[in-house]
Amino acid sequence: MSKDFIALSDLSPEQLRRTLALAAQIKLNPRAFADACKGQTLAMIFQKPSLRTRVSFQTGIYQLGGQGLYLGPKDIQLHRGESIADTARVLSRYVDGIMARVFGHQDILDLAAHASVPVINGLSDYNHPCQVVADLQTIQEKLGDLAGRKWTYVGDGNNMAHSILFGGALMGMTVAVAHPRGFAPDPEVVTRAREIAATTGGAVQITEDPAEGCTDADVVYTDVWASMGQEDEHAERLKRFAGFEVNAAMMAHARPRAIFMHCLPAHRGEECAAEVIDGPQSVVFDQAENRLHAQKAIMVERMGRR
Ligand code: CP
Ligand code: NVA
Numbered sequence: 001m002s003k004d005f006i007a008l009s010d011l012s013p014e015q016l017r018r019t020l021a022l023a024a025q026i027k028l029n030p031r032a033f034a035d036a037c038k039g040q041t042l043a044m045i046f047q048k049p050s051l052r053t054r055v056s057f058q059t060g061i062y063q064l065g066g067q068g069l070y071l072g073p074k075d076i077q078l079h080r081g082e083s084i085a086d087t088a089r090v091l092s093r094y095v096d097g098i099m100a101r102v103f104g105h106q107d108i109l110d111l112a113a114h115a116s117v118p119v120i121n122g123l124s125d126y127n128h129p130c131q132v133v134a135d136l137q138t139i140q141e142k143l144g145d146l147a148g149r150k151w152t153y154v155g156d157g158n159n160m161a162h163s164i165l166f167g168g169a170l171m172g173m174t175v176a177v178a179h180p181r182g183f184a185p186d187p188e189v190v191t192r193a194r195e196i197a198a199t200t201g202g203a204v205q206i207t208e209d210p211a212e213g214c215t216d217a218d219v220v221y222t223d224v225w226a227s228m229g230q231e232d233e234h235a236e237r238l239k240r241f242a243g244f245e246v247n248a249a250m251m252a253h254a255r256p257r258a259i260f261m262h263c264l265p266a267h268r269g270e271e272c273a274a275e276v277i278d279g280p281q282s283v284v285f286d287q288a289e290n291r292l293h294a295q296k297a298i299m300v301e302r303m304g305r306r
Helices: 013-028 052-063 084-092 105-114 129-143 159-170 187-200 210-214 231-240 284-303
Strands: 041-046 067-071 097-101 119-121 150-154 174-178 203-207 219-222 259-262
Touching (some): 041 052, 052 284, 084 097, 119 284, 187 203
Parallel strands (some): 150 174
């Protein structure tokens, strides 16, 4: 296993299954892991805002016996031209792990290349792997076996779409991405997800028709139409994404017992209707809770005492 946690496509299905099993164990019996990262420090670099990632990592490392150190955009010297490489080398002399939320994915790769300690990706413009481990844990809790299930993502072919494609394919799921024209996921990600799916019995379906994407889905998932850093495009995106709101009519294409998921933060009346996210099919707060358990598993595997 790599020292770092950067993209789900770096993992084998077996490695991901082990992380999910550990996350379930930690959720069931957190006290058994109270010393798993005793005395360790996790540096948490944030170039963007965060509620879930920040609080669940800081709380998570504390519950494992360690401490988290929040390093916001103005706290360190990156914005004054200190290189990522030097930042990684210096932090490695003080801390036992680095979690980072960045704009350009290359920043995560550079951190990992120059840090001697594990680097965990807390979201980049390219992907959001921690979120999808928590998502898979949630789907397993709600629906049981993952293999053979249909996971439909409706909306922007963004960082969330990319990690869902990798995570779903690894677990032998059918992943459908329904996106408006011009907002497709990265073709290289789709190709790689198809290669993975070919080895796991999964499948990948890409469509511009959300109703077709949602047909027979076990999981319907959406995300904001304008991601962090795209605030200027918000008005234009509202127009381009018309017809892609996940509302009750959209959910009616899915299986009757389908669950609704969202990584949050959500915008009711844009990518999802209140009737769905606040309705009986929604599991979004269990999903948010599982960020804590899933990330504790990711930290224990990489930073924990052996
Ligand atoms: N889902 C998620 O990563 O939320 P935050 O941006 O609040 O961390
Ligand atoms: N696509 C969203 C995900 C937030 C968790 C963003 O990058 O802002």
